[in-house]
Amino acid sequence: MYDVIVVGAGHAGCEAAHIAAFMGKKTLLVTANIDNLADMPCNPSIGGSAKGIIVREIDALGGLMGKVADYSHFQIKMLNNSKGPAVRALRAQADKRVYPKVMRKYLDETPNLEIKEGMVENLIVDNNTVTGVVLNNGEKIEGTSVILTTGTYLNANILIGSENTPGGPHGEKRSNELSTNLHKLGFNIKRLKTGTPQRIKADSINFDILKPETGDDVYWTFSFDVEPQYDLNRQQKCYLVYTNENTHQIIRDNLKKSAMYGGYATGVGPRYCPSIEDKIVRFADKERHQLFLEPESIYYDEWYLQGFSTSMPRDVQEKMVHSLKGLENAVISKYAYAIEYDAIDPMQISPSLETKIIKNLYTAGQINGTSGYEEAAGQGLIAGINASLKIDNKEEFILKRHEAYIGVLIDDLVTKGITDPYRMLTSRAEFRLLLRHDNADIRLTKKAYDIGAVSEDKYQRFTNKMAKIKTLKELLNNNKLVITDEVKKDFKERNISIPSGNFNYLTLLKRPEITMDIIKRYLDLSDYTHEECEQVEIEYKYEGYINKEYQEKEKLDKLEEKQIPDDIDYSKIKNIASEARQKLALVRPKTIAQASRISGVNPVDISLLLVYMKREYSKDANK
Amino acid sequence: MDDTICAIATSLGVGAISIIRLSGDKAIEITNSIFSNPIKKGESHIIKYGHITLDNEIIDEVLVMVMRAPKTYTKEDVVEINCHGGYTTTNKILEVLLTKGCRLAEPGEFTKRAFLNGRINLLESEAVNELINAKTESKRKLSLNQIGGNLTKIINDIREDIISLMANIEVNIDYPEYTDNLVITENLLNEKLVVISQKLDQLVKGASYGKIVSDGINVAIIGKPNVGKSSILNHLLDEEKAIVTDIAGTTRDLVEGIISLDGIEVKLIDTAGIHETTDVVEKIGVEKSNQALNDADLVLLVLDGSRPLDEDDKKLLNVIKDKKHVIFVNKNDEKIVINISDDNVIYGNTKSVNGLDSLKDTLIEMFNINEINKDLTYLSNARQISLVNRANDAMKKAKESLDSGIPIDLIESDLKTCYDLLGEIIGDTYEDALIDRLFRDFCVGK
Structure with a gap:
């Protein structure tokens, strides 16, 4: 008898199992193939715009992804470093062989956690409450709660041209029955699709004529707790490749042979991850499309051809790849394919990630309609935390939209549902100046510590950092820059306008051109780390915009405070649009703020809802 | 309901x-x-x-x-x-x-x-309301135009500019590695902001036209007694055979009549009482007149051209100095003995009804009434005008921030504010618009 059973050991499953075990729950992680744990079946990278911030949040909340990526990458970059602080994010080329090994090591070292091989095909449900799982060999395992992180393995089919083969990535076994059994329990099943490009043999690529892309020459880490693990000069390069008219002609000539255009596929693919044939069709007048060659591992010689995902038959793929400059003689070691899989409707789960229909059943990752390792890991962590808290009869842990990208992600899923696989983008967050990568710990670590998801050690480091930031602010506030002739000269040389008087440093920091680096010329800040200085600089330099977002957040908070009673009967609200009525009844939003975010629910419907609540529930109060 | x-x-x-x-x-x-x-x-x-x-x-x-x-x-x-x-x-x-x-x-x-x-959307419902209350032909057309969605189209056009700009900024943020995509640099952003600002300015300017169409123009007539104010008033009213109304109520008892100038309501306000007085009863009248003068969109000063300017005339000339005004020098059927250096002087007389047409033409010109009639697509109520002004402010803030070196992704939040405010005018808010746009305009992804 386990406290928590996690089904699937991908990025969501590993985080869920680890945090549940860390929070003291007897945890079982069941996976179809133990050697495939924490697999990266698609791109060889962790992080990226917005996603890199999710990785930081996972780390700040006690998760593993950040640390594991720090120990396993061979190139790292701060994206958008020349843009504003709100949109910076780390992206690392993670070694596909090393990453799973590091993850496995962390899991093996986690007390209370067992890993078991097996294919889960059914759930044991009693009185709308899950009590365990059934494996394909008939074995029953009992658990208080179950977290499903099935990835792309539910009823998966691999599509290459007109070929349609049942099975998961790399020819792994798929789950045949679980999806059907979930449907029987009342879940709406959606058919989604994604794809992955070709892998190319290293020695068949003509690297000499390709433009290299290098990592940063600065040390970065995802985790707030680890030291950089790499040698700057030994980072691996990626390369740029471009399609050409010839490539486009081959694709156009063979369009009907692709699984997608030939009508062999039924799933809905992601908007942001179009196959190359989609790109050629939709952007017909573009002369070329940009592709990237990325090494998969330093331990084997396969390269990932990012941007070239397709469901064309193999012979056409050969022609397509060979039409690319630098890949004329390329040997394809793995052909691109599309994969179709089942997911549930995320509007049937609540913000804690517990399903609304079956108690103690949680879902995370691709089964909820998302795409991406980071999105999966973030949900896995929250599902693991909430399963543990519920066992202890504690309040659920829900991150708000202004607290974390993970909060935005889950709120979007459960409130709006999905039409195509969901990827996090910075534009999905309305408070992105608050949700920066640099302040993920400030936003989240205390909250996570309070519920027992973060170790004492980590929390101590965090509070030390906060104390340092406080003294740094005092230092900057209590000292003035005296405008001497020397300072004037210095400022002039740097083309900075000279302040009209002797201001304290905190005030000076508000000027766009005065950075912490300038201040360091006059004030000794050697006791403070780069991160501490950066924190203060951002806080003061962008104060106006940060405050604007805080004001918006306050407005939202007011709407969040307006709780909608659990027992509300939407069929009784007169004149509400029928689409709004259906959506409200399906989502059952917890607050007016959440209700107003549901697509198809208009401001007028919200007004009518408010009027109804006022009339109906204040009447009760008067009784 | x-x-x-x-x-x-x-x-x-x-x-x-x-x-x-x-x-x-x-x-x-x-x-x-x-x-x-x-x-x-x-x-x-x-x-x-x-x-x-x-x-x-x-x-x-x-x-x-x-x-x-x-x-x-x-x-x-x-x-x-x-x-x-x-x-x-x-x-x-x-x-x-x-x-x-x-x-x-x-x-x-x-x-x-x-x-x-x-x-119907919010804008349309407001327009219907105004249609019901419309008094003049222009006002009715203004209301009809809004219902027909002309204004909605103009606002949507500006929002379209903003959202395509935002989508481009977003794609630069979310897909920085795609170097083939157009990169919005500071210079390029500046260019685009200028274009959007111009369109917004037009809308704001239009808002003042809209006010003229829906509220009309208040013209205060001043001058010493017996210079011919009443005659001018009567001629204007007679000739138009117009909406001479007797509007009750203390605040409006100065309104002598309303004429329609190319479909625009012009309210003529007589402020006979403007001169200094010690008489208490008269003083109340004077205060009211001063108030009328302050509220007027235009002051029409009438002078007697056959007599030299006296102290009272000079005082009146001083009063109108900083206001939008027209000076009507009356009695040009006699010998004109005064010389006024002002851009808006009309000579005429009420006896042979000379100069009144030029007076009307001047009014039409000063308030661009001809222009107004060409395209009646204006915002007219206070809510709309306030929203469009706030949208304009957000756009100005974006330009200021750009000039002071604020990163583009932060400036985008001002663009978003502007976009949302314009959306509020037409009652449209659609959250996923930006993401839809991003993937429609740009080809990115693995």
Whole structure:
């Protein structure tokens, strides 16, 4: 008898199992193939715009992804470093062989956690409450709660041209029955699709004529707790490749042979991850499309051809790849394919990630309609935390939209549902100046510590950092820059306008051109780390915009405070649009703020809802 | 919105016919209870002939128009009873309807229902309201234009500029590795902001036109006694054979009359009392006049050209110095002895009605009335004007921030504010618009 059973050991499953075990729950992680744990079946990278911030949040909340990526990458970059602080994010080329090994090591070292091989095909449900799982060999395992992180393995089919083969990535076994059994329990099943490009043999690529892309020459880490693990000069390069008219002609000539255009596929693919044939069709007048060659591992010689995902038959793929400059003689070691899989409707789960229909059943990752390792890991962590808290009869842990990208992600899923696989983008967050990568710990670590998801050690480091930031602010506030002739000269040389008087440093920091680096010329800040200085600089330099977002957040908070009673009967609200009525009844939003975010629910419907609540529930109060 | 409402839809008074409109769940049921030719199941958007009867007594011979939900003005069942005009008959039918379970509609309630039922957007519902209250032809057209969505189109056009710019900024943020995509640099952003600002400025300028169309122009006439103010006033009013009205109420008792200039209402305000006085009673009048002077969109100073300027004239010239004004030098049928150096001087006389046409032309020119009539797509109510001003402020803030070195992704939040405010004018907020746009315009992803 386990406290928590996690089904699937991908990025969501590993985080869920680890945090549940860390929070003291007897945890079982069941996976179809133990050697495939924490697999990266698609791109060889962790992080990226917005996603890199999710990785930081996972780390700040006690998760593993950040640390594991720090120990396993061979190139790292701060994206958008020349843009504003709100949109910076780390992206690392993670070694596909090393990453799973590091993850496995962390899991093996986690007390209370067992890993078991097996294919889960059914759930044991009693009185709308899950009590365990059934494996394909008939074995029953009992658990208080179950977290499903099935990835792309539910009823998966691999599509290459007109070929349609049942099975998961790399020819792994798929789950045949679980999806059907979930449907029987009342879940709406959606058919989604994604794809992955070709892998190319290293020695068949003509690297000499390709433009290299290098990592940063600065040390970065995802985790707030680890030291950089790499040698700057030994980072691996990626390369740029471009399609050409010839490539486009081959694709156009063979369009009907692709699984997608030939009508062999039924799933809905992601908007942001179009196959190359989609790109050629939709952007017909573009002369070329940009592709990237990325090494998969330093331990084997396969390269990932990012941007070239397709469901064309193999012979056409050969022609397509060979039409690319630098890949004329390329040997394809793995052909691109599309994969179709089942997911549930995320509007049937609540913000804690517990399903609304079956108690103690949680879902995370691709089964909820998302795409991406980071999105999966973030949900896995929250599902693991909430399963543990519920066992202890504690309040659920829900991150708000202004607290974390993970909060935005889950709120979007459960409130709006999905039409195509969901990827996090910075534009999905309305408070992105608050949700920066640099302040993920400030936003989240205390909250996570309070519920027992973060170790004492980590929390101590965090509070030390906060104390340092406080003294740094005092230092900057209590000292003035005296405008001497020397300072004037210095400022002039740097083309900075000279302040009209002797201001304290905190005030000076508000000027766009005065950075912490300038201040360091006059004030000794050697006791403070780069991160501490950066924190203060951002806080003061962008104060106006940060405050604007805080004001918006306050407005939202007011709407969040307006709780909608659990027992509300939407069929009784007169004149509400029928689409709004259906959506409200399906989502059952917890607050007016959440209700107003549901697509198809208009401001007028919200007004009518408010009027109804006022009339109906204040009447009760008067009784 | 539970009950069925009714009201007389035509203006009160004696006319050939009157229309009584019903809207709500029971509109048809209630009509049938007093109509000799009951509306049958499934009958909709037709006109039926019959009698309105109460207790077997025929009240009137009527045509009944039936429109079942949802294809009606309010999206509810609507019935319109066309009866013979006249106060007594119409009111009698209304009374009967009220006793059968209708509730008398509040002013604007049909439109309110149309809005609440999602039939029209906020801007359109405001426009309908103004249409009902429109006094002049231009004002009616202005209202019609908004309902037709001309203004919505202009606002959507600006929003389209903003969102495509935002989508480009976003793609630069989310897909920085795609170097083939257009990168929005500071210079490029500046160019685009200038274009958007110009369009917004037009809209703001249009808002002042809109105010003129809906509120008219207040013209205060000043001058010493006996310089010919009243004659000018009377000639203007006579010639137009215009809407000489007697508007009651203390604040407006200075309004002498309203004329329509190319369809724009011009309110003529007599401020005879402007001169210094110690008399207490007179002083109240003077204060009121000063107030009128301050509220005026234009001051018309009348001078007697046959006499040299005296102290009072000079004081008056001083009063109008900083105001939009026209000086009418009267009595040019006699010898003109004064010389005024001002851009807007008109010479004329009221005896042979000379110069009054130039006066009107000047008014038309000063308020761009010709321009206004060409395109009546203006914002007109306070809510809309305030929103468009705030949108304009957000755009200005974006430009300032850009100049002071704020990163583009932060400036984008000002663009978003501007976009949302414009959306608020037309009652449109659609959160996923940006993401839809991003993937429509840019080719990115693995």
